[in-house]
Amino acid sequence: MTSFGDLLGPQPIRLPGNPDVEEALEAGEDPTGIAAANPSCSLAWAYLAEAALDADQPVAAYAYARTGYHRGLDQLRRNGWKGSGPVPYSHPGNHGFLRSVAALARAAAAIGEAEEHDRCLDLLEDCDPQVASELGVD
Numbered sequence: 001m002t003s004f005g006d007l008l009g010p011q012p013i014r015l016p017g018n019p020d021v022e023e024a025l026e027a028g029e030d031p032t033g034i035a036a037a038n039p040s041c042s043l044a045w046a047y048l049a050e051a052a053l054d055a056d057q058p059v060a061a062y063a064y065a066r067t068g069y070h071r072g073l074d075q076l077r078r079n080g081w082k083g084s085g086p087v088p089y090s091h092p093g094n095h096g097f098l099r100s101v102a103a104l105a106r107a108a109a110a111i112g113e114a115e116e117h118d119r120c121l122d123l124l125e126d127c128d129p130q131v132a133s134e135l136g137v138d
Contacts, residue, residue, distance in 0.1 A: 042096030058110035072097025
């Protein structure tokens with residue numbers, strides 16, 4: 001059974017985390033240096049996007065979030081994701097991708113790109129029906 005109760009649906013994807021990067025980011029280390037040293041790590045890009053949003057820099061946030069989103073897609077596909085299905089936020093390894101998508105939705109809304117905002121919300125809903133509200137995206 002998947003985490004969302006669909007007996008016939010795909011199993012949830014649980015991406016491997018990167019504990020060293022996660023610890024460094026949580027300790028307040030500069031996400032710019034961490035992203036440069038770990039460019040495939042979605043979580044570093046999500047931190048950069050969120051910081052840019054907090055600084056009212058939606059175009060920079062959009063670029064950072066888009067990078068985190070694409071790096072996350074690469075990782076999801078390498079781990080068996082076929083473009084839809086559960087990617088639960090309850091699993092810490094999925095945080096980078098999902099936070100990047102949420103930041104992309106917020107940045108898209110801020111620059112008036114309604115279609116991208118809606119696509120991101122749809123993706124979040126497909127990945128984990130609770131994640132948009134958990135991350136404060138609407």
